[in-house]
Amino acid sequence: xxxxxxxxxxxxxxxxxxxxxxxxxxxxxxxxxxxxxxxxxxxxxxxxxxxxxxxxxxxxxxxxxxxxxxxxxxxxxxxxxxxxxxxxxxxxxxxxxxxxxxxxxxxxxxxxxxxxxxxxxxxxxxxxxxxxxxxxxxxxxxxxxxxxxxxxxxxxxxxxxxxxxxxxxxxxxxxxxxxxxxxxxxxxxxxxxxxxxxxxxxxxxxxxxxxxxxxxxxxxxxxxxxxxxxxxxxxxxxxxxxxxxxxxxx
Amino acid sequence: xxxxxxxxxxxxxxxxxxxxxxxxxxxxxxxxxxxxxxxxxxxxxxxxxxxxxxxxxxxxxxxxxxxxxxxxxxxxxxxxxxxxxxxxxxxxxxxxxxxxxxxxxxxxxxxxxxxxxxxxxxxxxxxxxxxxxxxxxxxxxxxxxxxxxxxxxxxxxxxxxxxxxxxxxxxxxxxxxxxxxxxxxxxxxxxxxxxxxxxxxxxxxxxxxxxxxxxxxxxxxxxxxxxxxxxxxxxxxxxxxxxxxxxxxxxxxxxxxxxxxxxxxxxxxxxxxxxxxxxxxxxxxxxxxxxxxxxxxxxxxxxxxxxxxxxxxxxxxxxxxxxxxxxxxxxxxxxxxxxxxxxxxxxxxxxxxxxxxxxxxxxxxxx
Ligand SMILES: Nc1ncnc2c1ncn2[C@@H]1O[C@H](COP(=O)(O)OP(=O)(O)OP(=O)(O)O)[C@@H](O)[C@H]1O
Ligand SMILES: [Mg+2]
Numbered sequence: 296x297x298x299x300x301x302x303x304x305x306x307x308x309x310x311x312x313x314x315x316x317x318x319x320x321x322x323x324x325x326x327x328x329x330x331x332x333x334x335x336x337x338x339x340x341x342x343x344x345x346x347x348x349x350x351x352x353x354x355x356x357x358x359x360x361x362x363x364x365x366x367x368x369x370x371x372x373x374x375x376x377x378x379x380x381x382x383x384x385x386x387x388x389x390x391x392x393x394x395x396x397x398x399x400x401x402x403x404x405x406x407x408x409x410x411x412x413x414x415x416x417x418x419x420x421x422x423x424x425x426x427x428x429x430x431x432x433x434x435x436x437x438x439x440x441x442x443x444x445x446x447x448x449x450x451x452x453x454x455x456x457x458x459x460x461x462x463x464x465x466x467x468x469x470x471x472x473x474x475x476x477x478x479x480x481x482x483x484x485x486x487x488x489x490x491x492x493x494x495x496x497x498x499x500x501x502x503x504x505x506x507x508x509x510x511x512x513x514x515x516x517x518x519x520x521x522x523x524x525x526x527x528x529x530x531x532x533x534x535x536x537x538x539x540x541x542x543x544x545x
Numbered sequence: 546x547x548x549x550x551x552x553x554x555x556x557x558x559x560x561x562x563x564x565x566x567x568x569x570x571x572x573x574x575x576x577x578x579x580x581x582x583x584x585x586x587x588x589x590x591x592x593x594x595x596x597x598x599x600x601x602x603x604x605x606x607x608x609x610x611x612x613x614x615x616x617x618x619x620x621x622x623x624x625x626x627x628x629x630x631x632x633x634x635x636x637x638x639x640x641x642x643x644x645x646x647x648x649x650x651x652x653x654x655x656x657x658x659x660x661x662x663x664x665x666x667x668x669x670x671x672x673x674x675x676x677x678x679x680x681x682x683x684x685x686x687x688x689x690x691x692x693x694x695x696x697x698x699x700x701x702x703x704x705x706x707x708x709x710x711x712x713x714x715x716x717x718x719x720x721x722x723x724x725x726x727x728x729x730x731x732x733x734x735x736x737x738x739x740x741x742x743x744x745x746x747x748x749x750x751x752x753x754x755x756x757x758x759x760x761x762x763x764x765x766x767x768x769x770x771x772x773x774x775x776x777x778x779x780x781x782x783x784x785x786x787x788x789x790x791x792x793x794x795x796x797x798x799x800x801x802x803x804x805x806x807x808x809x810x811x812x813x814x815x816x817x818x819x820x821x822x823x824x825x826x827x828x829x830x831x832x833x834x835x836x837x838x839x840x841x842x843x844x845x846x847x848x849x850x851x852x853x854x855x856x857x858x859x860x861x862x863x864x865x866x867x868x869x870x871x872x873x874x875x876x877x878x879x880x881x882x883x884x885x886x887x888x889x890x891x892x893x894x895x896x897x898x899x900x901x902x903x904x905x906x907x908x909x910x911x912x
Pocket of ligand 1: 306311329330331332333334335336337338378
């Protein structure tokens with residue numbers, strides 16, 4: 296189980312995440328919602344280690360991980376996808392995915408073997424590429440892909456890590472009408488695995504309704520509501536946020 | 546063949562041809578070219594190829610800028626020199642000196658890396674500059690150990706000097722007056738093959754490293770260190786590892802240089818000019834390709850050795866014209882080298898290797 300305890304970060308005078316305490320159980324998909332600038336991505340950064348908290352802690356199965364580097368957290372099972380495309384642009388699509396597979400298998404220290412000689416790794420990479428329908432793009436550079444394809448590759452990198460906690464930050468944003476359902480299907484399949492917890496930042500209400508076991512609402516960095524989808528979706532504050540209206544005095 | 550190259554094909558037929566030509570020329574240099582100067586140039590090229598390629602590991606593959614590369618080269622060279630001066634003459638002294646130089650380079654690179662690579666890559670560049678300058682000063686001050694500015698001369702095993710004769714190459718008449726062979730095989734030639742063989746082995750080792758899983762991680766870090774860290778690679782550890790590895794290979798190149806020259810001095814091993822030369826070799830040849838180091842080293846050494854000759858004959862040929870003879874004065878060779886450098890970076894920002902690969906890609910795409 297992943298937990299945050301009074302997690303807080305301030306940038307200058309601005310408190311981007313404000314005392315958020317929250318639990319993410321295994322076997323659950325938690326949707327994290329909130330208007331733009333609410334602090335969702337910053338919350339992810341705190342959990343996966345890209346940003347260190349001003350105060351508060353993150354624990355995974357009871358162990359405090361808030362001082363660990365991002366790499367160390369990933370090795371402990373926190374897998375992080377990014378909202379902004381964040382790939383290895385000058386490497387091929389296959390190399391991008393293989394690097395993630397190789398990271399999970401802890402084979403990055405091998406100096407004298409050939410990277411492409413590991414057949415098992417090659418098969419796994421190919422399978423991941425075909426999961427996101429990029430099997431024919433393997434030899435292209437990541438930078439040459441369309442925006443939607445880059446988003447698919449982003450998802451493949453996360454899937455390759457096989458973490459115990461998956462963190463998707465608006466995975467379908469910028470995808471075409473054909474691409475988005477594919478990714479949502481992959482997430483849905485993960486959801487059936489009782490040993491995983493999934494955190495999903497998503498704006499589309501129908502997606503949240505069909506996938507989420509639980510919803511956490513962030514606003515101005517604060518956790519303002521959480522609970523089962525039916526309960527939370529009925530709250531005025533959530534409806535207001537999704538009608539694009541200004542939220543007053545929460 | 547491809548396996549020896551670790552599956553890293555040159556990527557252009559023209560480039561393969563050039564590389565093959567360089568390999569043949571260096572492999573048979575003692576028999577193809579006359580005179581000690583030519584052999585000396587060939588040995589220098591072998592050593593600089595290794596030195597430049599080891600710098601490419603840092604700059605081209607890991608995206609790390611270091612100014613201490615010649616310092617590690619110098620450590621290897623001084624290691625051999627001091628061992629030869631203080632130990633019994635023989636191969637044992639060479640081995641001890643080489644190992645000590647490489648060990649010292651590894652420790653120093655590790656310490657520098659631990660202190661500076663944790664912070665930011667640019668900080669590493671500044672620290673290496675400071676440490677390299679300090680070491681250069683130290684070497685010239687501690688003259689009772691290092692020989693100061695004069696450097697050190699010492700004796701290497703007789704088997705590697707011109708004093709020993711192993712025999713002659715059998716003569717082989719192609720036509721009545723075109724005869725190959727007949728050269729004396731001296732210890733100097735054995736020395737050359739020690740340099741050539743070690744350089745070739747180190748180059749192939751580096752090709753293997755950059756095409757290994759480890760090498761891919763380096764490229765990932767160069768492309769996007771933030772994401773490399775996020776998928777679970779401890780970027781700092783990889784950066785430290787490659788800077789140690791690259792320092793050790795530079796030190797080994799330095800040891801070869803010391804064995805070849807039988808002299809070390811601050812000018813030939815530690816100087817800032819040499820550092821700039823290495824940088825030029827890697828950039829002109831093409832960063833992040835290893836083969837670029839080969840092309841760059843050959844081009845630069847040939848330019849430095851023969852540009853003056855070419856210029857003095859050009860100056861003579863244009864003696865009647867205004868201005869040109871002054872511009873072509875051999876003393877201005879550095880100016881022309883600088884100009885060539887600026888032009889080559891402007892027209893081939895990815896280096897010679899990058900340009901050749903690009904040309905070939907364009908051709909296959911238009912097919
Ligand atoms: N490194 C930083 N330095 C300063 N301010 C930051 C930093 N990161 C985020 N912020 C600020 O924190 C606030 C929350 O940003 P964040 O990106 O977490 O929002 P979000 O909920 O992910 O929004 P969106 O829906 O647009 O992705 C914003 O006001 C942002 O400007
Ligand atoms: Mg965001």
